Amino acid sequence: MSKNLKNISVVASLTMVSRVLGLIRDILSANILGGGVFNSAFVTAYNLPNLFRRLLGEGALSAAFVPTLHAELRERGKEGAFALLNNVVSWVAVTTSVLVVVTMSVCSQSRHITGQDPKWYLMADLTVILFPYMAFVCVAAALNAALNVMDRFTEPALSPIWLNLAMIASLGGAAWRWSESDLGQVYWLCGGVLVGGLLQMISPTIVLMREGWRPRFDLSISSGVREITRLMAPELFGVAIYQINIFVSRQLSFSIDESSASVFFYANRLMELPIGVFAIAVSTVVYPLISRHAVEGKFAEMADDFRKGLRLILLINIPAAVGLALLAEPIIRLLFEHGRFTAENTRAMVPLLQLFMVAMPFFSVVSMSTRGFYALRETKTPVRIAAVSFVVNIILSLTLKDRLGTSGLVLASTVAIVLQTVLLQRALTLRLPGMNFAPLWKTVGKIVLAALGLFIVVGGCWWLLRREMPGSPVADLIAVCGLIPVGAGIYMVLVMMLRIEGREEIADLVLRKIRKKA
Template sequence: MIVTAWRATSLAQGTPPGYCAGLMLYRSFVTVGGLTMVSRILGFARDILIAAALGSGAIADAFFVAFRFPNLFRRLFAEGAFNAAFVPLFAKRLQGEGADAAKTFAEEAMSVLLITLLAFSAICMLAMPWLMLILAPGFVADPDKYDLAVLLTQIAFPYLLCMSLVALLSGILNSMHRYWVAAAAPILLNIVLIAAISLAIALGYSQKPGAGIILAIGVFIAGIAQTILLWVAVRRAGMRLSLRRPRLTPGVKRLIGLGIPGLISGGITQINIVVGTVIASMQAGAVSYLYYADRLYQLPLGIVGVAIGVVLLPDLSRRLQAGDHRAAMDSQNRSLEFGLMLTLPAAVALAVAAEPIIRVLFERGAFSPSDTAATAPALAAFACGLPGFVLIKVFQPAFFAREDTKTPMRYAAFNMIINVAGSLALFYAFAQMGYHPHVGIALATSLAGWINALLLWATLSRAGNFQADRRLLRNLPLIILASIIMGAAVWFALGPLAPYFSAANPIYLQLSALAGLVGLGAVVFFGTVLLTGVLSPSQFVRKLRRAS
């Protein structure tokens, strides 16, 4: 089964750059992005329930800090950063040495990873009362919130161990062109947490510590469910892994050498968000405001950025291993074009319509109008950095595929310094001006993301590893123009639709108004894109049939 799949891959590698190769890449993007969209929509349903039950009070802050730490590792591992080290090495063995050598390497990596993280998890869970001083120093002023955050983090922490296995198994499947199962795994997390918060509400635990405890247990259960799903999928793909005695073989040493910088560089956006959480803990409710805003801008970033990160790395690794540098360059150009065509309009829309979006999705139950007023500007600030975050997802795989994780790591370290300094400076500056201090944290995160993206682009360009082709140079200004036109249309529509966004209206009326606003933006943007020739429906259909 593995051999058959790999032969099909080898044939695909011979595809010349152009529309057919681009469409094959787009199909993979759509597979991963579509399932990620399902996961993020369920995530919204989850967060709407959490907002209604917990609002932005002490229990919500405690749970979000508890969830942030294992969730950081989920995003570091499952959404591409671990793959930065594992996928190129696994793909090299699969293509150059065969399935047996690749299986051996995966088993060696799994054994070392498990024993390391078992020890790490045990130490962290025991030391959590002291680690919380680092994770949320502002909670010290409220002992009850501090103790609850410690307890919830200890309950949820084993999720990290599950995600280490999920990451490795996802890397195996992605290297074999089997994207959908790994992309679907996060759906289980949201289903379990929706069930958990629904149970808490049914038991009368709204705004009570019991709701946080049930949610933390749900995180742990979701990790086990995702691990089982991926394990079964890998076995069905013909890769039957078994545990080995942990040994630092040459392959494992190489994985560690690439993995540590890869985790830092690939996960810098998430690390910056954790840094922001630490600083935000000094302001009551700020952790929750940033969490809700983060969830919204993570929707397009997850659908587009994660899809690009997951698909592009193995694609570039295979093409570079085969010496097809022209096709690798085309993959990067098409990924950049695809990413910006979806995220630029999303960023503009989130910035222009932040307040009605927050109000309609979250303002009910324990989530008050003052919470909307505090969360909306944070969402707009995060939206400013959204295209930069996607550019990072496009440019980093070009380094990782060449087994260079140190260059992105250096830029990530610089990025983190900018983020920490900027967050602290803007947090206190905004507080002095009487404005929401946590918005400064969101702005600093966006600024740091853009600087990181520009550094990656400049380095690739100087080395000759990225050059914008004629199609990208033609389409990019048109995509920017279409986004500006769409933003203007959405801004003008906000006035007439404002009465329908009121929390006093039935939820179906609010959602209908928001859907109408989103629909208007989509029609204006894609209509402009079609009129300017960025997309040609007839040409797309013709090439799709030819590629089939």
């Protein structure tokens, strides 16, 4: 577990850098473009290639590719693994290129559909510009999955950093200095996305070539490709259903008013900060490990590592959700309420972030549970459950959108992810009894108790700050820079006092970081 913790710390550290850069990117875009129609059109257009990235790249492709490449590496060594990689990358490049050309051709004809609100035409135009990003990042996902199988976690974790740096450069440099119109600024931001996608693809290519890989175009239908295709077919829907739900919610939010899509996007991004920093880092490291156990038939070890991964995720994400929900208002004001992002945008965003925080721990569990199924090469059950979640989200979204606005959309996706969590974990237990959640309930109870201590102290202090300094930027600064570390410290003390499992691993990780710096 020590080696795995080291890998998790590497991925988490680099992901933290990426998320911080992503936060800077979002702050810049909010300040420059505000919560108006141009920003809403951009984030809605960006949703489509991003959805395919999650489905084809980070989702179905990676989930199917990792166990298959493990088996190939075990049977034929690096030579066989690299041959399969060439095969897969070639098919991904051709498939995504065709999809890009078709989508761009369709969206470019949007004005033939007359009588629509101009913002929909703007969104279609931006989709035409942004969609090639999908091809770049799907190829990059295949390359990064290969690196993970070879226990190279640093380079894949760097991938989103290149995208964020490119977008920050386009916003901070080009958009401010070389473009005076809102549309021109959005075009520069689109350019940053495309450059970032290219960098994401080039970086793992260089690393793999140093490992001995020689890129070769190969469209043969090998047994490995057939196996990946068999696994991917249902996974396209199952592995990233939450992202599909969010995509639908974002599209619906664009129809509500000019600012709803923007505030929905930023609230969702803040939710993804703790998920990306730790939950995805744990899943990234644990998934190849449990896949290896599954290939070798070591199901007891697989279940043990699966539960360790879940425990680490919940140990961090439950208190993070409580803290972000409590301090949603000062965090949003301090980060976003500058430039063209108004107090009205903040008021609209606060309840969205608080509702997203309810969903956050469940999303983390779904991510791990789904990977548990795919490590076992079981695809039908997650798809059936995903279909139920998707239908529930659509029905609730359409029902609640007119009554509760954007909050109704977040509430619908939250209910859907909670339902998916329960059904997935129940089905996983039936599939492999050793994977049941029961041994974790005692730990979860202690985590909730420790988080309650955080809630009482931080919530009480924030109530006092609001009473003594209502609406003051100083109060917001104290809340974010003071109460967050205080809350984290109180939580960790309670974790140690309650003897929560996993505390030694976290403490060891922190101590090793301190020794390294010393």
